[in-house]
Amino acid sequence: MNKLSDLLIHVNLKEEDYKNIAEEPLTIEELDILKQITFKAIQEDLKGKDELKLKDESLVLQDKIIEINDDLGTKSYKRRKKKRLLFLVAILIFTCVASLIANVKNGNVERMFEVLFGSGTAYIGESGLELGVNTTKEGITLNVQGLVGDKNSAILLFDLTKEDGSSFDGNYIKFGRLEFDVEGKHEKTRSWNPFKIYGSQGYTSSIGWGMLDEVYQVPTKYTFKVEANLTKDLIGKNATLKLTDIIEAEQGDWFSEINLAEFLRAYPEYTYQDSIPMEEKFISYYDEEELESEGMNAQEVISKIPKRGLDSKQLDINLYPDFNTEWKIDNLGFVDGKLHLRMYGTDEMHYTPSFVDEQGNEIEMEYNITTYHSNGEGAKEERFAQGYYVYAIKDLEELSKLRVRSWFIKELRTTKGEWQLSFKVAIKNEEKRLVLNKMYSQGDSLTLEELTLSKLSLQVIYENKNNKRGTIKTRLLMKDGQEIKLGAKSQSYEGSKVTVRYAFKEPIDISEVQAVFINNEEVKIE
Structure with missing residues (x-):
């Protein structure tokens, strides 16, 4: 087998190559197969090589990937789609190499953060810090790669691997709790996913975390970013990242077996019940100029804010009784020719229900809002959510032809424990x-x-x-x-x-x- 760098050195972007590359994107199954094949091939190639050689070949690979990416940027959109397979293979090769040489320090923060910032890493300078600290508990290793920050904010990269080299179950990792402490002061945390948007919070300090894009992940190593926004000075302070319980999960779309049309037929008093003025907590306030600047019709958006809604009934309808979720239907029914759905439960497992027809077409959701509140502080804090959704479904007959489908995370395996790493934020602020x-x-x-x-x-x-x-x-x-x-x-x-x-x-x-x-x-x- 050739050297790893040889796998990419001869990838030249020529016009005649495009006709030989399929335009259809890879499926998730095809992507997983490609990852496994690439991973096994690289394992064979790395046998007997020392860390210095691995590091050198890794850097050559990454330079080639950047070269390919820059070249792709000069092509038309259609051609970039056709070239996607070559770039994907390049990324897979590099991420597999990175997972096999996790203990080899890069020595270059800019390279480390290219997965987030691309060419913007050129301006990191002394605002970045390579860490490379790790700890292993319950067979899982937490490794904090590095940090980029300023006086009041920081972006942290960390990864998880299994000590025996095996793959994680599912396609997603979540935590019982993720905490970021700066010299003993706990900062509030939020998790996110690309299908939910959180508005501005009343917190003076907050952090968010999430997994990097799928193309940068391999089954044996998952990489995450943490974004911290603090009110106090971070530079020169001691910081601690702590994870409690690592949960392997599968994220995706799931159909519910609950038939809401049958429920309304059995309990007709909910179909057309008395409505109330829309509660203040469920009303979104939009700025017209901001909506227009984003290319939206402000009047149309604002006109869809419902004036009347459903009161709380605590029906406790669980759309996914076989899953570990406490997110339930509080009330449902038709108001002014639209289906209204009111939900409540814990913040951790909430999701946004959608309705699809037999062809898989999603029915328009005309309005939705999710509000949050919490009880307790620190480790005892419990977060709760309430959601209100309005759909362009006019009556029971139309509802009976639809199914509920929701995007959320199904838990597969939980490793109980606590992983904690401390480090000094030795960066300079400009x-x-x-x-x-x-x-x-x-x-x-x-x-x-x-x-x-x-x-x-x-x-x-x-x-x-x-x-x-x-x-x-x-x-x-x-x-x-x-x-x-x-x-x-x-x-x-x-x-x-x-x-x-x-x-x-x-x-x-x-x-x-x-x-x-x-x-x-x-x-x-x-």
């Missing part, structure tokens, strides 16, 4: 801070007090004398005319003072920032 105390727009109601710009985030502190919890419009303009898209946003309130922190999609060169626009008012960065 930022620009502007103290302004200047009135901006909205009459004299908004005073912009301070801007802090770093490689990873933008923090805006302003005073809103009207004390309305609206949103400001923020844009970032670079000297070359490029407008930087702002990523996740968090807000905290202290009286009339509001602190908003935006995370960038990738690190930026702050010396190239020309201006920040707040509600279209320009703040020049010097």
Whole structure:
């Protein structure tokens, strides 16, 4: 067998190659088979090689993958689809190599974070830290790869492997609890998946975690990212990542065997019951300008907010009784010619039900909102959720032709235990801070007090004398005319003072920032 690097060295992107590559994307089953074949081939090739050679070949492979990716970026969209198989094989080869040489330190934080930031890693500099610390409990090893951060935020990469080298069950890993402590202070956590969006929280500190995209995973090693947003200074402090209970699971779409049309026929009093004014907690407040800027028809979106809804009945209908979920139907029925569904339960296992016809076509969900509350603090904290959903289903006859399908996570195996690693956040912060105390727009109601710009985030502190919890419009303009898209946003309130922190999609060169626009008012960065 050739050297690993030889597998990619001769991948040249030529026009005549495109006609020989299938345009259809790989199925999940085909992807898993390709991963296993690649993994076994590389295992044979690595026998007898020392760590230095493995590291050298790994770096050559990654350089080739980056070269292929850059070349793909110059092709048309249709051609990129055709070339997807070559790029996928390249990624699979590299991720398999990485899983087999997990103990070989890369020595290069930029390479480590290319899976998240791509070419944006060039601006990490001393804001990044390679860690390579690990611990093994109950046959599973937790390895913290590295961290990129600034004064109040951090992005952490970590991975899990089994000590015996075996694969994890399912296609997803979740935790009984994930905690991130900075010198003993516990930070609240949220998990996410690509099908749910969480609005801004009232927390002053929060973190979120998730698995990297499937293409970067192999069955024997799963890699995760943690994004921490803190109110206190992180740099130079001791931080701890702690996992409690590792749960192997399968995520995907699941059909329910519960027939809601039959339920309504058996209990007709719920079909057309008395409605009530929509409860405040289930009403979404949209900013018209923000909706229009995102290409949506603001009036159409706002018009779908229901004025009346269903009261709580605590029907306790479990759509998936065989699964480990406490997310249940509170009430259902028709209001103004639409099917309304009200649900409640624990935050951990909630999902959004959808309805599909015999051809698998999904019925339009005209409105949905999920609210959260918690009891207790720290390890004793319990999180609960309530959901309200409105569907374009007009009556019982139409409902009887549909099935319930939901995307969520089915638990397969749980390894009880606690995995904990501590490390010092020895990074340097590069930022620009502007103290302004200047009135901006909205009459004299908004005073912009301070801007802090770093490689990873933008923090805006302003005073809103009207004390309305609206949103400001923020844009970032670079000297070359490029407008930087702002990523996740968090807000905290202290009286009339509001602190908003935006995370960038990738690190930026702050010396190239020309201006920040707040509600279209320009703040020049010097």
